[in-house]
Amino acid sequence: MISSRQYVAVKFRIADSRTHTYVWDGEPLAEGDQVKVADARSDGWKRVYVVSISDEAPPFECKPILGKVDPEPADALATTRPDAGINPEDLF
Template identity: 65%
Template sequence: MPRQFVACKFRSSDTRTYTYANDGDPVAPGDMVKVPDRSGDGWKRVHVVSISDDAPPFECKPILGLAPQEEDAAPETETAADPLDGDEMPF
C-alpha cells in the first residue's frame, strides 16, 4: 500500500491545511483522523481535506489512525449539580 500524503484542517472553517503522512489503512476526504499534538504526548482530531501520492518538499508527521466518532469519544465527567436546582429563590 503506497504512502498517502493527507492535507488536513483542524477546523472546517480553517483556510490553511497541514500535510501528514499516512502509512496505515487508506483514508479519504471527509474522514476524521488522529495526528500528534504539539507536545507529542497526545493527539488531535483533524478533518481530511484531500489526498495525494506525491510527497511534499518537507518532512511530514504521521497520521496515528482514524479518530473515534465523537459519540464514541471518552465520556465527559459529570458535573456537580447546581445548588439552586429545584430550590426556590429566597427573594
C-alpha cells in the same frame, strides 16, 4: 488490506483556510475522514479533518498521522445533518 503511503492535507478546524500535510501508511483514507495527529496538550492527540490526499511527496518532511478516529454515535447523524458530530470549537 491494501496500504500505500498517502500525503494527507488536513484542517485543524473545518472553517480554516490553511491546511497542514501529514503522512499516512495505513488503510487508505478518504476526504471527510477524521484522523488523529500528535498534540502536546490534553491526551497527546488532536482530531483533524482530511480535506485532500495525494500519493506525491511534498518538498518537506511530514509528521505522521497517528490513526483514524473511530466514529462516535453522534457521527452517524452526519448523514442527515451535516453539522452533527462536529465539535463547535473546530468551526472557528
